[in-house]
Amino acid sequence: MSTYKPIVEKRVDNALTNDFLRKATRRATDRLRHNKYNAADELGDWEKWRLAGDTIRSHVIANLDYYLKQLITQVEKNGGHVHLAQTPSEAVDIVSKIARDHGAKTIIKSKSMVSEEIHLNKVLEKDGISVVETDLGEYILQVAGEVPSHIIVPAMHKTRQQVAEIFEPLAGHPLSSDTPTLTKFVRQQMRQKFLQGDIGITGCNFAVAETGSITMVTNEGNGRMVSTLPRVQITLMGMERIVPSFRELSVLLNLLGRSATGQRLSSYTTILTPPKQSTDADGPEEFHLVILDHNRSEILGDPTFRQSLKCIRCGACFNVCPVYRQIGGHAYGSVYAGPIGSVITPLLENDWEKWGHLPYFSSLCGACTEACPVRIPLHDLLVKLRARKTMTGHTPQIEKRIFQAYRYMFTHEKTLRQALRLGARFQFPFVQHDRIVSGPPPLSNWTKSKTLPKVASKSFMYLWAEAKHKGTIPTPNSKE
């Protein structure tokens, strides 16, 4: 049995018994979803936009080697440094070496999912560097010692009272939990940190191959701070996060803002072509672009799952997913949650034992596929991942046994009849109102939360034989 099973079950149980979390997750996802509908409607013919997004991203993925090479050449021509990392630990080493070379004491960071993916902060902090998350949601989680639960609204699962309690030790006095007070507190806290940062680390929503530019989208302005004030800027990106030129960029920016939060454009959309020009008053003198593979190349080589690389990390699939809406992001246990997280995590981590449960975090309703602005067939990929998991031999023993028994029964008529008869006779302790409501393990796993129809006293096979005997079986072309 997988050693991860109890851990996964515990995470899910925790989520299901945490009423606030479930309410908060539903409220937030509802809000985001409705904003998105409005913003998409207003654009006119949203499907045309989705098709364009799909076309652009598919084109990039099919030519990823060409565009990546062009991007690297262009960034270097602009005077930036490019670092290629095959694995998360290589990426971490690159960043910590840059930090050491500059004797950095404080690093200010805007949101970067890749930095979560490579678990960067832990290592930098071990080197004695103070790393400050500057996105409000990320900062709340950093002080609380937690990880994000949503890709766009990382601290979605926290109440305002909890946030106030988290910040009180920093404030040294009680804080009122109204939003303006908390926001103001963070503004004051952050100001000095922004001005003192030796290095800024940013994520990257899209890199532009033709010009060597990187695009960052934020609402708070922290992305601008991090890329304007420090002398050195490091940008982390997954290697698929590319567009060919500004022409395609404008389509994707439209799709991203609207799909993520329902905004026509996020408050701050910044297209940087660093480093700064030598006489510019602001901006980094030194620019490092770290490009991460981490099994993305394996995904690229797999024609079935290649499409998952089209993702623009908008979070729209999270907000419509009935599973995510019930359990929130932490129950997934992975850096990337939601439907897209369930698709890419087993592939990126290449660990079915640990992450093979994720493709089952889906009702296969297809809402994610419908929401996705670049038309990734998410639910279809989830089914294929389940098949992939089974082929790798990671099916739990109990599931294997059940399917073996099923196969045996349905190929041995006599035994099946006997079993049904026995079932009908001995099920009574578990039946209430004609439904099976409890049972011994492994049946109890099902009956804990759902019921089953009881075994009929006369099975279909029995009725069929009886009718045949009496000659009352209707034929397809009989008049009655």
Add this chain to the structure above:
Amino acid sequence: MTNTNDFISLLASKLGRSTPQSAPEPAAFDVPSFQVSSQERVRTFLDNWQALGGKGAIVKSPDEAIQCLQEWFGDLSFAQTTNQGTIVSWNLLPAFAESAFTTLNWPLARYSQAAPSPQDRHQLAAQAELGVTGADWGVALSGTIVTSSNPQRGRAVSLLPPRHLTVMETSKIRNTIAEILSEVSALENPPAALEFITGPSRTSDIEMDLSIGVHGPIEVYVLLIDDSEDTASNSSD
């Protein structure tokens, strides 16, 4: 760190071919366009800007500009302050704005020239009450102002002070970001920073409750200078 050739040829092998030597045929796509008349464009821009909580006005003469600035910032009594640096600005603003600030006797600290060290400049902007910039473009559809960086223009001016005022001619307003990005593509090199600013700094990170000004400006203003050719004929009727 992996070397570039290995990295790229791994991808090529995964794609089952060698890396193309010349640029692939660009992706063909077609999206609905958004286009309105120039007058409507200015109106749409302003409506969208205000809907996000920004303040804005269209002015036709320096007098109107002065009136507007007084209404917005009169209470801050910039004229009385002895502290140079309460208003920090780009080296050069549109002529309307320059003359308005001179008439009002509100001294402008020019960011790029204010101090030799970046740290001192950042401090100056962080302590200012108001940052004043121009803009290169506006986007009607989203109510966005767009600035590109150059040595005369500090990027922190629109970022660190609690208030940000943009002064821009109405002729700079375009329909969509697509139009602007195609103008930028035509430049030889893009600027080090091209900033699209849409309203004040905002966050919904605490219980999805919208809150303004967590990092960037809390109040944003745009002063539109009407430079449309038909202004003269319009105002005479």
